[in-house]
Amino acid sequence: MKLAQLIKKVKFDQRGLVPAVIQDEKTGEVLMLAYMNRRALAKTLETGKTYFWSRSRKKLWMKGEISGHTQSARQVFLDCDGDTLLIKVRQKEAACHTGFYSCFYRKMNSRTATLKVTGKKVFDSKKVYKT
Amino acid sequence: MKLAQLIKKVKFDQRGLVPAVIQDEKTGEVLMLAYMNRRALAKTLETGKTYFWSRSRKKLWMKGEISGHTQSARQVFLDCDGDTLLIKVRQKEAACHTGFYSCFYRKMNSRTATLKVTGKKVFDSKKVYKT
Numbered sequence: 687m688k689l690a691q692l693i694k695k696v697k698f699d700q701r702g703l704v705p706a707v708i709q710d711e712k713t714g715e716v717l718m719l720a721y722m723n724r725r726a727l728a729k730t731l732e733t734g735k736t737y738f739w740s741r742s743r744k745k746l747w748m749k750g751e752i753s754g755h756t757q758s759a760r761q762v763f764l765d766c767d768g769d770t771l772l773i774k775v776r777q778k779e780a781a782c783h784t785g786f787y788s789c790f791y792r793k794m795n796s797r798t799a800t801l802k803v804t805g806k807k808v809f810d811s812k813k814v815y816k817t
Numbered sequence: 818m819k820l821a822q823l824i825k826k827v828k829f830d831q832r833g834l835v836p837a838v839i840q841d842e843k844t845g846e847v848l849m850l851a852y853m854n855r856r857a858l859a860k861t862l863e864t865g866k867t868y869f870w871s872r873s874r875k876k877l878w879m880k881g882e883i884s885g886h887t888q889s890a891r892q893v894f895l896d897c898d899g900d901t902l903l904i905k906v907r908q909k910e911a912a913c914h915t916g917f918y919s920c921f922y923r924k925m926n927s928r929t930a931t932l933k934v935t936g937k938k939v940f941d942s943k944k945v946y947k948t
Contacts, residue, residue, distance in 0.1 A: 691930040692926075707847055707850060709847055716840055764925060766914065772847050786897070793892060794862070796820060796823060796862045799822040
């Protein structure tokens with residue numbers, strides 16, 4: 687199977703995981719970082735939607751399975767060492783579960799030792815996740 | 818000390834590391850992913866150059882210390898979970914030790930099960946590292 691051959695080129699760590707940087711294909715904005723195991727990567731390549739391994743919930747999940755904010759994986763890159771992925775996606779609505787478009791919405795300020803919110807809020811997380 | 822206060826907001830893993838996505842400030846290109854411990858992050862915030870923890874060599878290193886291809890850290894972002902950094906940099910020459918501008922210079926092709934070189938080569942790694 688061709689997919690298995692391709693996945694063999696990826697070096698998964700001792701936990702069987704590889705970090706995947708998720709980037710907005712159009713704007714270049716870095717949206718999030720999440721982890722994939724072999725199955726998550728296979729499902730992503732097969733279906734064109736991003737799948738990850740949740741380290742806290744110990745399960746495979748499709749990004750957007752609850753919120754509907756799915757990601758279409760457009761291009762997948764492997765780094766020089768073979769141990770990190772970069773995936774360019776089309777993001778529906780927003781990537782972050784807090785409602786911000788990107789998970790990296792807080793900027794560090796060394797002088798004041800504070801985090802400043804710089805990202806844009808796209809949706810109300812309370813309404814979407816109903817928690 | 819203010820820097821220590823700021824660094825307390827970052828969740829380091831069991832190894833004492835946090836992944837840092839490095840992005841070209843101007844073009845938005847994702848250049849590499851590397852790991853920082855507390856000291857590497859402190860040095861980065863203090864000096865404005867990127868420092869990382871090498872997992873293979875088990876030492877702190879400044880990006881570009883051998884090649885001269887340093888990175889000026891312009892903005893540092895922390896993600897929603899507090900366990901990943903995004904650093905926007907100005908890159909001298911190229912980020913990848915292989916001579917490519919970005920470490921993500923190979924694109925996965927599911928149909929052919931191959932990696933296609935899509936990045937641009939900037940320097941001759943044999944000349945720079947003399948190995």
